[in-house]
Amino acid sequence: MPAPARLALIHTGGTIASRPSPDGRGLTPQSPPELPGLGDVTVTEHQPFNLPSPHVTPAHMLTLARLIGSLAGEADGLVVTHGTDTLEETAFFLHLTLPPELPVVLTGSMRHAEEASWDGPGNLLDAAHVALCPETAGRGPLVVFGGDIFDARTVTKVHTSAVDAFGGYPGPIGRIDRVALGGREEARVRYFARPELRPRYRPAALEARVEILYAYAGWQGEGFSEAAERADGLVIAALGTGNLPPELLPLIAGTGKPVVLATRTHAGPILPVYGYPGGGATLVEAGAIPASFLNAHKARLLLLTLLSLGAERDEVRRVFSEGVF
Ligand SMILES: NC(=O)C[C@H](N)C(=O)O
Numbered sequence: 001m002p003a004p005a006r007l008a009l010i011h012t013g014g015t016i017a018s019r020p021s022p023d024g025r026g027l028t029p030q031s032p033p034e035l036p037g038l039g040d041v042t043v044t045e046h047q048p049f050n051l052p053s054p055h056v057t058p059a060h061m062l063t064l065a066r067l068i069g070s071l072a073g074e075a076d077g078l079v080v081t082h083g084t085d086t087l088e089e090t091a092f093f094l095h096l097t098l099p100p101e102l103p104v105v106l107t108g109s110m111r112h113a114e115e116a117s118w119d120g121p122g123n124l125l126d127a128a129h130v131a132l133c134p135e136t137a138g139r140g141p142l143v144v145f146g147g148d149i150f151d152a153r154t155v156t157k158v159h160t161s162a163v164d165a166f167g168g169y170p171g172p173i174g175r176i177d178r179v180a181l182g183g184r185e186e187a188r189v190r191y192f193a194r195p196e197l198r199p200r201y202r203p204a205a206l207e208a209r210v211e212i213l214y215a216y217a218g219w220q221g222e223g224f225s226e227a228a229e230r231a232d233g234l235v236i237a238a239l240g241t242g243n244l245p246p247e248l249l250p251l252i253a254g255t256g257k258p259v260v261l262a263t264r265t266h267a268g269p270i271l272p273v274y275g276y277p278g279g280g281a282t283l284v285e286a287g288a289i290p291a292s293f294l295n296a297h298k299a300r301l302l303l304l305t306l307l308s309l310g311a312e313r314d315e316v317r318r319v320f321s322e323g324v325f
Pocket residue numbers: 013014015016051052053054082083084085086108109110111
């Protein structure tokens with residue numbers, strides 16, 4: 001008889017661990033969710049922290065990455081339960097820093113355990129099946145939500161309250177469905193793409209400071225100089241393909257700090273095509289670095305990781321432009 005598969009279940013908080021608090025003030029993380037029956041699997045549980053995900057910081061992400069690394073030899077699959085608000089940031093940070101061969105799956109829930117439409121157990125069971133699926137290794141950490149399987153680079157929270165809260169361009173890379181057959185449930189995992197090679201970054205600490213600025217019609221650069229003074233690097237959630245009002249051009253040209261251009265638009269790459277003052281072509285000529293298709297908060301984590309590793313602006317530009325992530 002083969003030994004049972006080993007699953008490490010890592011709880012970090014979020015709605016999937018939340019209930020209405022006894023003082024009546026609203027939902028708070030309390031006890032981790034229970035994994036519904038998985039068959040012949042040995043489960044170990046870990047709880048490095050128990051936080052609502054708006055309280056999760058890059059330092060927590062690093063702690064989590066280290067815990068996962070330490071469990072790697074003892075588990076055939078790892079599942080992380082996490083609040084949904086910053087889940088995509090933790091997933092992307094783990095993507096950057098863990099070996100891609102590790103089958104790590106993040107999930108959460110949009111409803112809490114006392115609601116009729118509690119989606120925690122289903123998502124948790126799906127995540128466990130995906131983590132233990134032999135085809136999962138090599139893809140880096142994944143997000144499983146509502147049966148869809150997402151790549152950490154492209155997944156994003158697309159709805160504040162719906163149960164199908166995750167999406168992102170160009171969509172899921174796979175699907176899990178549980179099918180009831182002959183009195184027992186069978187998990188069917190299907191991937192739509194093959195794993196690809198990717199680098200791994202190993203920051204010892206995350207000491208750099210990177211801030212995000214959000215562009216809007218009529219922005220004259222308020223906050224830019226203060227942020228550039230405080231931070232080691234900036235990310236701007238810019239307009240469309242990476243354009244800004246004209247007042248930003250001299251500010252970007254005049255700063256010595258790396259400035260990465262992402263977009264506040266929900267899908268698509270940064271393309272330096274416009275030549276009017278503040279158009280993407282002029283910003284890139286002034287030194288700005290296009291974030292490719294990463295959203296601003298993921299671009300921030302990549303820039304934070306690179307600067308914490310001591311990368312200079314040319315290296316940052318190479319990583320973003322060649323898509324080395
Ligand atoms: N559905 C959730 O998990 C949202 C919650 N505010 C969190 O991110 O912790």
